[in-house]
Amino acid sequence: MESSSSTRKEKIIVLDCGSQYTQLIARRIRELGVYSEILPWDTPYEEVMKEEPKGVVISGGPASVREEDSPTVPEGVLSGEVPVLGICYGMQLITHLLGGVVKKGSFAEYGRAIVNVTDPEAVIFHNVKSPLQVWMSHWDYVDAPPEGFKVAARSESGMIASIYNESLGIWALQFHPEVWHTQGGSKILENFLFKVCQCEGLWDLQGWIDMMVEQIRQTVGDEKVICGLSGGVDSTVAAVLTHKAIGDNLECIFVDNGLLRMNEAQEVLDVYKDLHLKVHAADASEEFLSALKDVTDPERKRKIIGEVFIRVFERKAKEIGGAKWLLQGTVYPDVIESGKRGKDAAVIKSHHNVGGLPEEMDLKVLEPLRDLFKDEVRKIGGMIGVPEVILKRHPFPGPGLAVRCLGEITPERLETLRKADKIFLEEIKKEGIYDDMWQAFCVLLPVKTVGVMGDIRTYAEIVGLRAVSSQDGMTADWVKLPMGLLDRVSRRICNEVPGANRVVYDVTSKPPSTIEWE
Numbered sequence: 001m002e003s004s005s006s007t008r009k010e011k012i013i014v015l016d017c018g019s020q021y022t023q024l025i026a027r028r029i030r031e032l033g034v035y036s037e038i039l040p041w042d043t044p045y046e047e048v049m050k051e052e053p054k055g056v057v058i059s060g061g062p063a064s065v066r067e068e069d070s071p072t073v074p075e076g077v078l079s080g081e082v083p084v085l086g087i088c089y090g091m092q093l094i095t096h097l098l099g100g101v102v103k104k105g106s107f108a109e110y111g112r113a114i115v116n117v118t119d120p121e122a123v124i125f126h127n128v129k130s131p132l133q134v135w136m137s138h139w140d141y142v143d144a145p146p147e148g149f150k151v152a153a154r155s156e157s158g159m160i161a162s163i164y165n166e167s168l169g170i171w172a173l174q175f176h177p178e179v180w181h182t183q184g185g186s187k188i189l190e191n192f193l194f195k196v197c198q199c200e201g202l203w204d205l206q207g208w209i210d211m212m213v214e215q216i217r218q219t220v221g222d223e224k225v226i227c228g229l230s231g232g233v234d235s236t237v238a239a240v241l242t243h244k245a246i247g248d249n250l251e252c253i254f255v256d257n258g259l260l261r262m263n264e265a266q267e268v269l270d271v272y273k274d275l276h277l278k279v280h281a282a283d284a285s286e287e288f289l290s291a292l293k294d295v296t297d298p299e300r301k302r303k304i305i306g307e308v309f310i311r312v313f314e315r316k317a318k319e320i321g322g323a324k325w326l327l328q329g330t331v332y333p334d335v336i337e338s339g340k341r342g343k344d345a346a347v348i349k350s351h352h353n354v355g356g357l358p359e360e361m362d363l364k365v366l367e368p369l370r371d372l373f374k375d376e377v378r379k380i381g382g383m384i385g386v387p388e389v390i391l392k393r394h395p396f397p398g399p400g401l402a403v404r405c406l407g408e409i410t411p412e413r414l415e416t417l418r419k420a421d422k423i424f425l426e427e428i429k430k431e432g433i434y435d436d437m438w439q440a441f442c443v444l445l446p447v448k449t450v451g452v453m454g455d456i457r458t459y460a461e462i463v464g465l466r467a468v469s470s471q472d473g474m475t476a477d478w479v480k481l482p483m484g485l486l487d488r489v490s491r492r493i494c495n496e497v498p499g500a501n502r503v504v505y506d507v508t509s510k511p512p513s514t515i516e517w518e
């Protein structure tokens, strides 16, 4: 959805040279009150300028400007027409393109470093305490800045840490101001936005909500919209926002695939009722489970679930009748990931599209959240009344327990898994650490081991516990859970859950493992 709201009148463009921090840069800029968007590094200059940016940031990246085919930016970007901030690789690129010298260091520098501001006139460091601890991540370094550039800061060892050319409006940093570990990083970005680019700080979420509600109303008119609700943050926030705009002309479909957690369908439906959404629940558990009978291959499971979902959704939508629009909870990271170009295209995330919706239904697509980061979606959700149980929920995969019930999916095994999972989450919540992690869940392994309970020998399956911390699900660390908690969970599962007699804890990170076991 296009928009011309005043909150977006001033915009910063971040040119992505492949840094793991690119999205973080854009988020920090928005947190400072200025709307920002990410474009690939090879976006033509006219396209960049069409956005009428108040400034451009060139991100870091893993390449070296000394290599052929490394990312570069269109010539016009450094012409002085619009202020520029180069970060890390961005600084080396500016140096390289404007005639300075970039060399390969004798060692790489990763992590914390100390930087001294050597030029107090440099506006980007105004009110930043020097020396400052910063986050570095580079191998190459700037040996000589381009002509006309001054050095603003150096690292303890004398290496150039920042350069600028005030008349061209070009600023550059060898370190990462967007990372929390950089002291004064936020002030440095703020100086760039407000002192160099002359932004006013017009981006605010309440303004965005009012604008989007009005825009949905105008776009949709009095036509009917349908949407699939999953209980997740994105689809729920998209639905509540749209409901604010068009009321009961939004009809929601909640498909119970029989692969949800204990009492989940009812809990989610209760929340939707409180939110006054018009929801049609389709209990298709039997249809899903019979399609999955005897299937053990993870990819086949995903494919079957995707197909049955579409069938059920279509049937329900036909029953409702008359819909012209399909509402989807696409968020900005999905848009960026699928829009990558050039060499970086290889990183596109290809799975996780279960719940992808029927094309032949010939519906127009409504995606009100497609410009927002996940944390903005959560904030907006809170502002429009979506309760915390939804906003703070751990992500749950579309194929649900099917990919956590390893091997064959039977009602009995699902029941075992549900009971174990409930205990694990209960104990984690009691410990007060649920909100500190990305995901915690159980898996059920199709492996039987021998146990003993009282005087009885048992032969039952294994429950695996998984708890990970992560920023975005792309990489993850296993959580060092307290031993006491693990002990309680293990005892409770063995005592209370028929079908399981052994509990193990997964101590692998991603990579090399994935978060889900299938």
Ligand code: XMP
Pocket: 302, 351, 352, 353, 354, 395, 396, 397, 398, 399, 439, 473, 474, 510, 513, 514, 515, 516, 517
């Ligand atoms: P993996 O297992 O790939 O998971 O490390 C990364 C994140 O994605 C979730 N996930 C899925 N979500 N459909 C989904 O909607 C899927 O098929 C799927 N597989 C994994 C996973 O829970 C984690 O948050």
